[in-house]
Amino acid sequence: MDLEQPPAGPKTVTATRAAKDAARASISASRKKVSYGAQDRRGPLLWNSGLEKLTNQTRRPGQPADVGMNLYYEDLEWNPLFGPGDPSGILPRDTDQVPPRNMANAGGLILPWCSNSREVRQKAIVVHRLGEDLDTIEDPLLYIFQYYWDNVGYFLPATFGSFDEKISMGEGPSSSLNVDFILGPAGDLVARAWA
Known part of the structure; x- marks a missing residue:
């Protein structure tokens, strides 16, 4: 017998x-920042970049009030035990x-390593x-x-078809990144990083 679930609300x-918050409260251990130092000849130098300032620049000062869009970010892999920073936030x-x-202060939120399409979506x-x-929370816009192999920050539009379509955010490797979200020439959301 199939049990139908009621449609999820927005x-x-x-x-x-x-x-x-409930996940944070259930963990009694203190959180720590995850980072990796140099590895031996079997692997590259690895570290996780921490995100600091995230800025919504889809509307520039002086433009009409209805230009741009409100944004919301969410870390799909955030772990309350090891995840520093704010795993989600509003960027009006x-x-x-x-x-x-x-602007939002992500507080060192770790930028996840991904090396294929499945990992990006997860x-x-x-x-x-x-x-x-x-x-x-409406449509996803980008990831x-x-x-993993170059420690550079990238983004992909939510509608991407292949991991090979990844676009550099313009910065990295770096232990700390700031990211500006802007509108590209076609009106799509673009991420630009700076250290």
Whole structure:
């Protein structure tokens, strides 16, 4: 007998944060930053880049208020025991406020290593469009990750067909990255990193 599940309601920031807070509370051990030093001749020099400042620049100051999009990021692989930083966060579009609201401090959130399409879909940090209410999580727009063999930050659009389509965020290897989300020439979301 097939048991039908009721359709899931819209995913919300409120529900996602409650689940992550519950996971944090269930872990009594202290969290630590994961990093790797130089390896021997069997492997490359490896380290995890930590994400610091994430900035939504899909709307620039002075542009009309309805330009750009609100964004939400979520680390698909975040582990409450080993995961430093904030595993999810809201990046509203700029509103010409001083100071701007369009920045989040990820606190060293580890940029996951990925080396194929399956790993990107399971482990990467996914960036979604966020509803005007700043709670309803809408379409995924892109994935950000670091490639295992060169330690460089990359992104892929959510609709990617092959891992070979990965696009460098322009920085790395580095132990700490800041990422700006901008609109590309075709109006698609693009990630640009700087150390």
